[in-house]
Amino acid sequence: MFIGRMSVGLDIGSKFIKLAGMQRHGNTGTVKIFGHIATPTGMVENGLINNPGEVGQELGKLVEQLKLKGSRVISALSGQQVYTRLLTLPAMHMDEMRTAALYQSTGFLPISIDDITADIYPVRQFDEPEGRMAEVFFVAARKTQAENLVQTCRIAGLKLTILEIEPLALKSLYYPQTCNDKVYGIVNIGAQRSYLSIFQDHNPVFLRSIAFGCSAFFLQIPQVAQGERRLEDLSAEEPECRTLLRNLIDELVRSLDYFRLQNKEDKIASILLCGGCARLNGIDELLGRELNIPVQLGKIDRNLKLPQNISEQQKNDLCFDYPIALGLALRGEHKQ
Numbered sequence: 001m002f003i004g005r006m007s008v009g010l011d012i013g014s015k016f017i018k019l020a021g022m023q024r025h026g027n028t029g030t031v032k033i034f035g036h037i038a039t040p041t042g043m044v045e046n047g048l049i050n051n052p053g054e055v056g057q058e059l060g061k062l063v064e065q066l067k068l069k070g071s072r073v074i075s076a077l078s079g080q081q082v083y084t085r086l087l088t089l090p091a092m093h094m095d096e097m098r099t100a101a102l103y104q105s106t107g108f109l110p111i112s113i114d115d116i117t118a119d120i121y122p123v124r125q126f127d128e129p130e131g132r133m134a135e136v137f138f139v140a141a142r143k144t145q146a147e148n149l150v151q152t153c154r155i156a157g158l159k160l161t162i163l164e165i166e167p168l169a170l171k172s173l174y175y176p177q178t179c180n181d182k183v184y185g186i187v188n189i190g191a192q193r194s195y196l197s198i199f200q201d202h203n204p205v206f207l208r209s210i211a212f213g214c215s216a217f218f219l220q221i222p223q224v225a226q227g228e229r230r231l232e233d234l235s236a237e238e239p240e241c242r243t244l245l246r247n248l249i250d251e252l253v254r255s256l257d258y259f260r261l262q263n264k265e266d267k268i269a270s271i272l273l274c275g276g277c278a279r280l281n282g283i284d285e286l287l288g289r290e291l292n293i294p295v296q297l298g299k300i301d302r303n304l305k306l307p308q309n310i311s312e313q314q315k316n317d318l319c320f321d322y323p324i325a326l327g328l329a330l331r332g333e334h335k336q
Contacts, residue, residue: 009328010075015191020325030305037062047079049148056155069157074328076164083140084207091132116140123203137204167197169327176302181269189277208255212248214276231279236286274298
């Protein structure tokens, strides 16, 4: 049964700002509206909005175009200034565990806890001789990052109701592909940066940011930069592409080795690949061989119904460019 109000996801990236609205029904949804606009040059770096006024005005143009003024939206924090850690605490009420996690974070955060906004996501509980214990995934970001996003939305005529982290949005979107895996990863390759997130029983347990993005292809391959070839026209096996992907692969290998060192009993069953660089032909097969883990492209049509009147190009754009906005809209205003 459809809900009366549309659920809207907002993804503000370094190259593009994307909005997606859908009618949710249970854990699925029907995409009703979507669109994007270029991010003002240099105004969003590593997930931080440097100029909320300018970005908000540009976002406002997209809001007007999609007739979403006054809408409630869900968005996400991302970038190097989002700090994560898997913590073990005595099992207690969630509010008490949040306080305990914040206190424990003073030992590893590079900034004062007075300057952060933080939350925890329960992973599992287990018994130890000293009593019941809980593992939680701790997430913190600079208050400035969150405040600038709230201000940007306000200037654009939107009301930000929930702030998430991107991996949780992607988990919701790709659940049909991962529902049978106890431990799995998602690799999202954005314009400037990528990240690897690992889930155990669909709870986040590991997040690693990687300094590699699609822009490398536009900067290093003249035919792509000049618009003569698109990413989907390239093969990951071409020497130029393999050279560019080497840094990404090496970082993924190091990150996976570190995860395995800390979680020796957990075998990663599969990795989902998404983001603009997933357009590159054969990149899933190349990564699968290099990482020795099955890699598959993320699919959005397993739990989303797409508009019937859109072109194949628009369907591809939704698949490769909108997964975060779609995942945020699918999560809706009630955390899953």
